[in-house]
Amino acid sequence: MPKVPPPVFAAVGLVAQHLLAPRRRPTVARVVAAGAIAAGSVYVAGSAIRAFGREHTTVNPLEPERATAVVAEGPFRYTRNPMYVGMAGILTAHAVLRGGLLPLAPVAAFVAVIDRIQITAEGHAMSASFGDAYDAYRSATPRWLGLPR
Template identity: 50%
Template sequence: MPVVPPPLIALGAGFVQRALAPEQPPGLVRKVAAVGLGAAGIGLLGATGAAFKRHGTTFEPFDPSKATALVTDGPNAVSRNPMYVGMAGVLAAHALGRGGWLTPLPVIAFVAVIGRVQIRPEEEALAALFGEDYAAYCDQVPRWIGLPETWRRIAVDT
């Protein structure tokens, strides 16, 4: 597991975005879009935290073996990693608000780093803890974001 908390990795990516951004203020449309995207990311983070609290389990990133419940509802019904999606959304909002062609690069780097150093070990720990239930969950819900398998089947059948 990493020794740097994921929110600090996201914060570091935000500082890199700031350094890469041009020195021009955003227009109204870009500001509104960035605020909306940022609010969605923050909302996703909050809703996920609330779901974990409702299930009485931890979302402590350094020791996923402390998890006492497999959370599959709420934001976890559309992403196995909604907190990381939320952080990436906030970074994407920051990139949009700052403008420039290079500001999305730290978002991509964040997703790649978190996927490798955080998500993979979490998945291994959750598979060990929850076995077949976790495997079934992985089959139905994407790692990052998308429609749950049930919704896909409904969409195809109609």
């Protein structure tokens, strides 16, 4: 299991965006767009945390073997990883706010690292813990975003 909490990767992405961004004031349109993306992202991640709380299961991504339930309600109907979708959304909002194309590179890097390292390890742990129940959920729900099947 990875030992770096996913929010650390997101924080590194924010720092990288700051370093890559052009040095100019954001337009009103960028501020509004970034605010809307950020608000939606915080809502998705917060809804996921609340759904975990209702099921009394862990939100700790470094110990998925401690999970006590397969959560398939709320944002988990549309993505198996709403907290990571929320973090990617925050990075996207920051990239929009900063402007230019280079600040989008850390968004892609975050998604790639989380997808290949964190989500893969979590999926193995969940499959080992919940077997067919998790496998059925995984086959019906997209890893990142989409409509339920």
